[in-house]
Amino acid sequence: TDSLGSEQPIRPGELNLMTAGHGIAHAEQTPPGPAGVTHGVQLWLAQPEATRHGPQRFEHHAELPTFGTGALTGTTFIGSLGDVRSPVEVDTPVLGAQLTLDGGPVDLDLDESFEHAFVVLDGRASLDDTVLEPDVLASVPVGRAGVRLATDRPTTLLLLGGPPFDEQVLVWWNFV
Secondary structure (H helix, E strand, O other), X not given: OEOOOXXXXXXXXXXXXXXXXXXXXXXXXXXXXXXXXXXXOOOOOOOOOOOOOOOOEEEEEOOOOEEEEOOEEEEEEEOEEOOEEOOOOOOOOOEEEEEEEOOOOEEEEOOOOOEEEEEEEEOOEEEOOEEXXXXXXXXXXXXXXXXXXXXXXXXXXXXXXXXXXOOXXXXXXXXX
């Protein structure tokens, strides 16, 4: 729920996008019913100066594009990965995708102008020659056109990317 009057459940595979603009208050609530483990990803994007003071807004996307090529499947929830583009509109070029590896190795093309980060959500994988464990962020600097991912078990990763900031960004608690 939010101060715009939005009330939107979110289910696996869906995306809610809130743009704070001049200000918005929100609450995240677990619906009544059987309790269980909830898995989700919440990201905060710094907006460029041209739009950071614009109007607040809320969007819900119930369907996001998926892709699959052998041992790699995924969902692109922001930006584009290869030929797969998310319908989500943001004010800055970014990439967000959930990747599922079922064996490997898999060569993944990257946008050389972006810096990228990989986070294992479940399982274990290697990024080139580096082993990735859950909850550890592995960064890939600007200039890399691709990486090799591999795993010996089903593994889910988060891939994030975007151009480096040309200004200092201050983050305090959840304010950017």
